Amino acid sequence: MYLSQFYVFDGDKPVPLTIRNYTQEDFDQLVQIQSECFPPPFPSELWWNKEQLNNHVRYFPEGALCIEVNGELAGSLTGLCVNFDPNHMEHTWEDITDEGYIKNHDPNGDTLYIVDISVRPKYRKLGLGKQMMQAMYHVVIQKKLVRLLGGGRMPGYHKVVNTMTPDQYLQGVLAGNLKDPVITFLLRCGRVPIGIIKDYLDDEESCNYAALMEWKNPFIIE
Structure with missing residues (x-):
């Protein structure tokens, strides 16, 4: 425990x-x-x-x-x-x-x-x-x-949905041009995005998308 x-x-x-x-x-x-x-x-x-x-x-x-x-x-x-x-x-x-x-x-x-x-x-x-x-x-x-994993909401995405794809939004956060309350927090925790999932959760702010965020066990090499 x-x-x-x-x-x-x-x-x-x-x-x-x-x-x-x-x-x-x-x-x-x-x-x-x-x-x-x-x-x-x-x-x-x-x-x-x-x-x-x-x-x-x-x-x-x-x-x-x-x-x-x-x-x-x-x-x-x-x-x-x-x-x-x-x-x-x-x-x-x-x-x-x-x-x-x-x-x-x-x-x-x-x-x-x-x-x-x-x-x-x-x-x-x-x-x-x-x-x-x-x-x-x-x-x-x-x-x-092997890893810790989870889907990260992208609650800021609805603000730019008409001009950016979910992948473009995520890349904007990674480049430091955008800040997302959830994705930025997970990045600060050491999590790394490995892909975008459609219809992950009924979430209007994220337009139902999520970034799949991973932390790899550093003591296990695949």
């Missing part, structure tokens, strides 16, 4: 953090965090439910991480293991994550696939998402998996 305690800085003030596996005792707070991260008009039925959270800690507890700030639960990051063929990248979020229920978790899979990352808005300036992503890289290494 995972437990890491350290400090980050809020300006010049050290702030104590704990990253650990979440458990049933955390479920109410995890649902509350979802409500803060995805407020109306986002439909509340798409927040985590108790059955999904139970499955996370049942099927793959190593992939169910949360982060505490001064003892308050501030965010979570959830994953499952799958087998991934780089030559056949097309998939949807619903299919590969079993709509967040992860009953398709494969203990013998070669890839840790990110289901969701959520951080309370009031704590986002502390870089907690990046800290949790780094923790999940530790899980990839410990389990000797």
